Amino acid sequence: MKTAGGCACHLSLLLCIVHVYFTLALMPEPRITIRYEDLDHKLVERFSQNGIFNYSVLLLHPSSGKLYVGAKDAIFSLQTKTLTEKPLVIYWNVSDSNHVSCKNKGKRETECHNYIRLLQFLNETHIYACGTYAFDPHCAYISLSSFTLDRLENGELRMDSGRGKCPFEPSQQYTAIVADGVLYAATVNNFLGTESLISRATGKEGERIRTETSTLWLSEPEFVSSAFVPESQDSSNGDVDKIYFFFTETAKEFEFYTKVKVPRVARICKGDIGGLKTLQKRWTTFLKAQLVCENLQTGARYNILRDVFTLQREPGSWGSTRFYGLFTSQWERDEVSAVCVYSLPEVSQALSGSYKEVKRDCEKPAYPEPNLHPRPGACITSSLVAEGFSNSLSLPDKVLTFVRDHPLMEQPVVARPLLEKMGTKYTKIAVSLAPLHLPSSEFKTTPILHLGTDRGKLHRAVEVGDRAMLIEETVLFSSEEPIHNIQLDQDSLYVGSSSTVVKLPLANCSQYSSCQDCVLARDPLCGWDTSQSACVQPGKSQGLLQDVEHGEAIKLCPDTGRCDPERAVVKAILGSRIVLPCVPHSSWSHCVWKFPKDLPAVNQRADGLEITVSQSSLGVYSCICVENKISCDRASYTLEVGDPTMGALCSSSRNYTVGISFFCLLLGVLLGAASFWGFKRFRGTKQTQIEQRYAETPNSPSSPSIMSEGMPLTEKKNGLNGHNAYANVNEVCDDARPIMKLAGAPLARCDESSI
Numbered sequence: 037m038k039t040a041g042g043c044a045c046h047l048s049l050l051l052c053i054v055h056v057y058f059t060l061a062l063m064p065e066p067r068i069t070i071r072y073e074d075l076d077h078k079l080v081e082r083f084s085q086n087g088i089f090n091y092s093v094l095l096l097h098p099s100s101g102k103l104y105v106g107a108k109d110a111i112f113s114l115q116t117k118t119l120t121e122k123p124l125v126i127y128w129n130v131s132d133s134n135h136v137s138c139k140n141k142g143k144r145e146t147e148c149h150n151y152i153r154l155l156q157f158l159n160e161t162h163i164y165a166c167g168t169y170a171f172d173p174h175c176a177y178i179s180l181s182s183f184t185l186d187r188l189e190n191g192e193l194r195m196d197s198g199r200g201k202c203p204f205e206p207s208q209q210y211t212a213i214v215a216d217g218v219l220y221a222a223t224v225n226n227f228l229g230t231e232s233l234i235s236r237a238t239g240k241e242g243e244r245i246r247t248e249t250s251t252l253w254l255s256e257p258e259f260v261s262s263a264f265v266p267e268s269q270d271s272s273n274g275d276v277d278k279i280y281f282f283f284t285e286t287a288k289e290f291e292f293y294t295k296v297k298v299p300r301v302a303r304i305c306k307g308d309i310g311g312l313k314t315l316q317k318r319w320t321t322f323l324k325a326q327l328v329c330e331n332l333q334t335g336a337r338y339n340i341l342r343d344v345f346t347l348q349r350e351p352g353s354w355g356s357t358r359f360y361g362l363f364t365s366q367w368e369r370d371e372v373s374a375v376c377v378y379s380l381p382e383v384s385q386a387l388s389g390s391y392k393e394v395k396r397d398c399e400k401p402a403y404p405e406p407n408l409h410p411r412p413g414a415c416i417t418s419s420l421v422a423e424g425f426s427n428s429l430s431l432p433d434k435v436l437t438f439v440r441d442h443p444l445m446e447q448p449v450v451a452r453p454l455l456e457k458m459g460t461k462y463t464k465i466a467v468s469l470a471p472l473h474l475p476s477s478e479f480k481t482t483p484i485l486h487l488g489t490d491r492g493k494l495h496r497a498v499e500v501g502d503r504a505m506l507i508e509e510t511v512l513f514s515s516e517e518p519i520h521n522i523q524l525d526q527d528s529l530y531v532g533s534s535s536t537v538v539k540l541p542l543a544n545c546s547q548y549s550s551c552q553d554c555v556l557a558r559d560p561l562c563g564w565d566t567s568q569s570a571c572v573q574p575g576k577s578q579g580l581l582q583d584v585e586h587g588e589a590i591k592l593c594p595d596t597g598r599c600d601p602e603r604a605v606v607k608a609i610l611g612s613r614i615v616l617p618c619v620p621h622s623s624w625s626h627c628v629w630k631f632p633k634d635l636p637a638v639n640q641r642a643d644g645l646e647i648t649v650s651q652s653s654l655g656v657y658s659c660i661c662v663e664n665k666i667s668c669d670r671a672s673y674t675l676e677v678g679d680p681t682m683g684a685l686c687s688s689s690r691n692y693t694v695g696i697s698f699f700c701l702l703l704g705v706l707l708g709a710a711s712f713w714g715f716k717r718f719r720g721t722k723q724t725q726i727e728q729r730y731a732e733t734p735n736s737p738s739s740p741s742i743m744s745e746g747m748p749l750t751e752k753k754n755g756l757n758g759h760n761a762y763a764n765v766n767e768v769c770d771d772a773r774p775i776m777k778l779a780g781a782p783l784a785r786c787d788e789s790s791i
């Protein structure tokens with residue numbers, strides 16, 4: 037059903053405004069952080085070659101145990117067993133003349149190289165490789181048997197033009213995929229990077245078709261991923277093979293004074309060979325739909341697509357395909373990331389719904405959808421062939437004109453985030469399936485998300501129900517470099533960055549030393565072996581304790597219920613503000629505090645309880661963590677007045693409440709006017725920055741009221757647990773008095789060793 041066009045148009049405008057209001061729930065940090073210094077370098081292997089950088093493309097050949105790596109001016113063939121053993125290399129650098137002409141065109145020296153951007157298997161014997169080739173993209177053929185570039189009879193390299201197959205610029209986002217030996221690419225087609233297209237880039241000359249040059253089809257797209265789904269393999273209804281492209285583009289359907297970006301999924305049919313008169317050498321099946329990744333409870337909407345991983349939830353069944361989308365937000369300056377999942381049937385449903393009428397004139401009523409046959413944009417199924425439409429060339433003009441003018445669907449594909457994370461910008465996602473340890477003979481798997489950040493960290497999250505919980509963070513690099521690529525293998529994971537290729541095992545069970553830790557982490561790749569008293573990977577042992585879905589295995593742990601909390605006497609001076617540490621065992625647990633009286637100034641944070649020391653706040657504080665109805669005393673502190681032996685004035689944490697900053701201000705007065713003045717000035721500049729931020733963001737009329745509260749946006753989102761909001765206050769405190777970190781005190785744990 038459609039309302040008047042004008043109405044719909046205004047509604048979408050309203051939607052744009054509404055999602056500016058963010059309120060975000062605090063996603064707990066991963067329970068376990070493995071620091072770079074703690075990495076076991078026997079298990080975590082690294083590969084890099086002197087003078088070669090930008091290891092950005094990874095291609096795995098599982099049966100031969102080879103990992104192909106595309107870098108700058110070079111392609112490597114590594115052994116997956118041991119990355120550093122007998123690596124082979126192909127140097128594929130640009131000729132001097134290309135290098136010179138690139139520089140003459142005004143490009144920098146570093147850009148005038150051959151950055152390998154594509155490595156894909158063409159057939160059993162060859163890999164297709166494309167590189168930027170000093171702003172003049174080229175592709176070449178790698179013979180797998182000899183690992184050399186193919187040469188022509190005259191001895192020259194066998195090279196194709198890479199136009200439309202590979203971007204000109206090394207850092208340009210792009211995607212391409214080989215389907216049945218033919219390359220489909222989504223990239224820019226010209227030196228200036230202004231003309232984007234999705235095309236069938238190789239194969240028969242007459243079948244090299246592409247998108248129409250129209251902003252209705254593609255409007256400043258940033259391509260991130262593509263997937264080939266050969267649906268015909270497991271469907272009998274004649275539904276055919278399709279290729280999906282994922283990108284973010286500038287919305288044409290909203291009229292707004294700033295560019296509104298929208299994430300999209302587009303689909304083409306593999307059998308499409310273009311139209312006869314209309315849409316000649318153009319896709320006749322190009323349809324796209326908006327992806328929505330939104331948390332309805334908080335109103336947070338993520339509109340920039342960063343990456344998509346395509347997973348078959350049930351291996352072998354194309355119908356179970358799921359697309360894991362990694363998002364950030366245009367409005368939040370990449371401080372937030374989210375993962376949303378879309379199933380293939382949901383995407384198909386949107387693409388078989390009604391078409392969107394994109395008109396400049398808001399007041400014009402929408403046209404009723406014409407009754408066209410075959411359905412515009414549909415693949416040529418076997419039933420259409422039976423009706424005489426043997427291929428896309430035989431489609432009626434009317435159908436083709438309609439699809440040319442209506443590539444966008446009315447209905448978006450909507451999902452609610454599986455995971456939301458503040459203060460992190462994820463760059464890449466890969467998803468593996470782990471078997472669940474079920475007591476019954478029933479076989480089930482659960483997805484594990486592997487997320488790479490722009491600062492060289494790898495996060496692992498487990499999907500349970502409609503949520504994914506972060507369980508582990510691994511710092512992979514000594515410097516904070518972005519992760520460019522993640523490649524999954526049977527038991528390991530390969531990560532590519534500018535400087536290095538890293539191989540690491542998928543699971544690390546030895547990091548959980550007690551049954552409770554092992555089981556509470558709910559890591560599907562680990563379970564507690566009661567006979568060995570160790571957390572191990574399943575497969576090696578039978579009958580491990582683990583219950584990823586419900587966390588109930590904790591009841592079977594021998595150490596459960598016998599808690600031996602760390603007891604400590606904490607001395608602090610009146611008026612000071614301290615944090616009593618208590619960190620839950622897992623992301624699924626929650627902890628409650630028992631304290632002397634109803635104190636107004638307590639603040640329960642993710643890492644403990646923050647209190648102001650006063651006469652009424654003295655007494656015993658206990659932290660009790662509850663995991664699946666089993667509670668365990670984690671810590672017990674007795675707070676007394678005295679010289680702060682263990683206590684602290686300001687904790688080491690970066691999370692500061694307004695209360696603390698006020699207290700620190702008081703300290704500042706004690707210290708003298710100088711530091712007081714300095715602090716004021718800091719707040720002042722901070723405020724100006726925030727006002728500028730607001731001024732730049734497309735905003736609603738009510739934004740001034742937010743500003744007038746004098747609180748940074750991030751602080752508003754988190755309530756008092758603001759992120760970095762008053763980071764510098766820390767320094768004022770530090771100057772005032774040396775901090776004795778209570779956080780460094782031994783944490784009360786339910787450790788079996790203490791029983």
Ligand SMILES: *[C@@H]1O[C@H](CO)[C@@H](O)[C@H](O)[C@H]1NC(C)=O
Nearest residue numbers: 070074075076079080544547
């Ligand atoms: C496993 O965890 C331990 C303890 O945190 C750490 O020292 C080790 O380096 C980790 N191993 C890998 C392969 O990440």
Ligand SMILES: *[C@@H]1O[C@H](CO)[C@@H](O)[C@H](O)[C@H]1NC(C)=O
Nearest residue numbers: 087109127128129130131132
């Ligand atoms: C390509 O790189 C190799 C190794 O760095 C170098 O020896 C060779 O001279 C380069 N060739 C050209 C044409 O620049």
Ligand SMILES: *[C@@H]1O[C@H](CO)[C@@H](O)[C@H](O)[C@H]1NC(C)=O
Nearest residue numbers: 158159160161162163177186
């Ligand atoms: C694979 O593709 C390459 C490049 O087109 C071609 O030279 C080779 O003959 C093909 N091999 C097979 C087995 O089809």
Ligand SMILES: *[C@@H]1O[C@H](CO)[C@@H](O)[C@H](O)[C@H]1NC(C)=O
Nearest residue numbers: 089090092151206207534535
């Ligand atoms: C290539 O690697 C260098 C060195 O790490 C880095 O500075 C540069 O940004 C990288 N370029 C691209 C396009 O990734």
